[in-house]
Amino acid sequence: MFGKPATPAKVPTDSVIAFRFFDDTPLWKAFILYSMFVFDDLLDPQKLHRSLEALVKRDGWHKLGARLRRNHNGGLEYHVPVEFTKQRPGLTYAHVDYAINAADHPLASKLPKASSQPAIVCDPDEFQDLIRSEGSPTSMREYLNQDIPQLGLYIATFKDKTLVTLYWPHTLMDAMGKKALLNAWTLILQGRDDEVVPPYGGGGDPLAHLGKNPAELHGLSNRRLSVLGLAKYGIRNIGDFFRTHENRMVCIPGSFIASLRAKAIEELVSAGVDQPFLTEGDVLCALWTRVAISHLPNDSQRLVVLNNAYSLRTALEADLLPKGAPYVSNAIGFIHVLLDTQEIFKKPLSHVAFAIRSGIQQLGTRAQVEAFASMWRESSVKLPPLFGSSRMHMITYSNWSKARLYELDFSAATVKPGEGNKKPGFPTYIQNNQFGLVLPNAFPIIGKDNEGNFWLSGYMNKGQWEKIGHQLSGMSYVKNKPSLT
Incomplete structure (x- = not known):
């Protein structure tokens, strides 16, 4: 009763993709990242969800929806469903509509504004209830012990503000990888699907030989x-x-x-x-x-x-x-x-x-x-x-x-621009929360x-x-x- 949770059974039809060397490190395994984008506009959560889901289903992008499993050596590998369904979706999704102005919410009312001089403006961890549902993964173990995709999307809407949070284990991607994902997501949101190209490398490892042929000593x-x-x-x-x-x-x-x-x-x-x-x-x-x-x-x-x-x-x-x-x-x-x-x-x-x-x-x-x-x-x-x-x-x-990141353009999902907002559909505040180490x-x-x-x-x-x-x-x-x- 108090033993380890049972690891989900492997699905024989899943495609198995090996981890890349520089993804499969203790450093990246230790971090689960949550990235929140605040928009001073009312955005359409369904448009955002459908467009991101469409991206995950595209050729080359399936790994975003992969399940994490251990191989026979104890290392990590990706298991990608042959098809994403309601039972095994391509991303985890949740939406909460507070139906009030952000200023009337005890936490959202504290979201920071830019300061006119160098200043501490908030504690990002104070907003954790606005970035995740109860039970959302905060450790690699939780990804391994559940049949859940790597990528998650959590949206909180107010009458005058929208909070969009992406979360994933650091083993999936770094900040520039996230930028590539955001670019592709935006193209689909704007109806420019034909401009989306698959990530480089496919299921292989483009950096498989990096570090194997040094020609000089490191400077330090x-x-x-x-x-x-x-x-x-x-x-x-x-x-x-x-x-x-x-x-x-x-x-x-x-x-x-x-x-x-x-x-x-x-x-x-x-x-x-x-x-x-x-x-x-x-x-x-x-x-x-x-x-x-x-x-x-x-x-x-x-x-x-x-x-x-x-x-x-x-x-x-x-x-x-x-x-x-x-x-x-x-x-x-x-x-x-x-x-x-x-x-x-x-x-x-x-x-x-x-x-x-x-x-x-x-x-x-x-x-x-x-x-x-x-x-x-x-x-x-x-x-x-x-x-x-x-x-x-x-x-x-x-x-x-x-x-x-502040150039993220979600204007195509704008339902109601914020009053006086000079750039509707662009984030006004972004924060990163990390769990684990x-x-x-x-x-x-x-x-x-x-x-x-x-x-x-x-x-x-x-x-x-x-x-x-x-x-x-x-x-x-x-x-x-x-x-x-």
């Missing part, structure tokens, strides 16, 4: 943590995984980042850097690094490692992942930037931003991607390599700006909204966000001259 190979180093790092930081964590969403006006970027480029020119280039993301990560380690002593020599997740698609477009071909899977690498705490605090923000940009340029080449993947393949537990020291403080960034000091950058504001969120140890809130309230910019004090 001499700083790679050994098994002993990883063990020491884990022991020193294990407490962080048992502390109480708090999740917060931060909004930073685009004009603030633009001002910081202009100032940083001026500083680099003055320092003798020839034609310096920085993205807004470089500057945002540099700014947030200083904020995220504000609890450390300013004169500390402790190593800080910025662990930047990034899409490999651009680096691999010449051979493995053709440009323009949607790849609905995980193609993620990590670029590590190593800095001392004192260096971050005492040198100009431009120094940190330029270190981030230099790391991307040096470690993001095709050859370095191959070298990194090679080390990943060497791991007996299939974990990506870490660089630094066992005493380091690590901050992880995952910048989804290239996915352009919670990584403290890991910050997904959701991207830039249609008003130019940047949004990021993350978990930190209880009490740190309160201090950060005070720090953010002291930031201002006057006449394009940003102040961080």
Whole structure:
């Protein structure tokens, strides 16, 4: 009676698809992702459901509706029904109509608006009741113990607002994979079915040989943590995984980042850097690094490692992942930037931003991607390599700006545009909730909204966000001259 739930019986007619190497990792198995898009309009939930369901039924897209099973070796594999039916649908779907204005709902009334200065605007976890039904999967085990598709859609409607949530295990896809799915879904919603192309790779693995032929050493190979180093790092930081964590969403006006970027480029020119280039993301990560380690002593020599997740698609477009071909899977690498705490605090923000940009340029080449993947393949537990020291403080960034999530166009499903809404059918707020493993000091950058504001969120140890809130309230910019004090 108290034993493990029975694993659903395998259906003989299901098509079996092997997992790709870089999907079948402990890291991605640990996360179940829920991505909520808020529209200040009334959208037609049936149109959204039917169009996404139609996508899952198209050739090449069936894997979205696959069931997760274990093979005889204990590994994961996909089982795709020969036909999606009411009994075995292509996606899990639920819709709740609250039939009131969002302002009259105790939770929906708290959905954040953009702020005029850098500020904490909400706790994304507070809205969990608006993103999922009771019983929706929050662990890989729940996917394995039920006959449910990987992809889920949950819609909550109010008289003046629509909340659309997609959820899936991270083993299915990364942020750019989600972008490819959203693009295809939008085309079907707009009646442009003939423009939808199947995901690249079919049932095979386009990255099957990535990392098997490194031509050079990784640029940080001499700083790679050994098994002993990883063990020491884990022991020193294990407490962080048992502390109480708090999740917060931060909004930073685009004009603030633009001002910081202009100032940083001026500083680099003055320092003798020839034609310096920085993205807004470089500057945002540099700014947030200083904020995220504000609890450390300013004169500390402790190593800080910025662990930047990034899409490999651009680096691999010449051979493995053709440009323009949607790849609905995980193609993620990590670029590590190593800095001392004192260096971050005492040198100009431009120094940190330029270190981030230099790391991307040096470690993001095709050859370095191959070298990194090679080390990943060497791991007996299939974990990506870490660089630094066992005493380091690590901050992880995952910048989804290239996915352009705020450009999602659901205007074709608009029933009633929001009053005064300049772009009906486009999201005004997006958040990500993760279940399973919670990584403290890991910050997904959701991207830039249609008003130019940047949004990021993350978990930190209880009490740190309160201090950060005070720090953010002291930031201002006057006449394009940003102040961080």
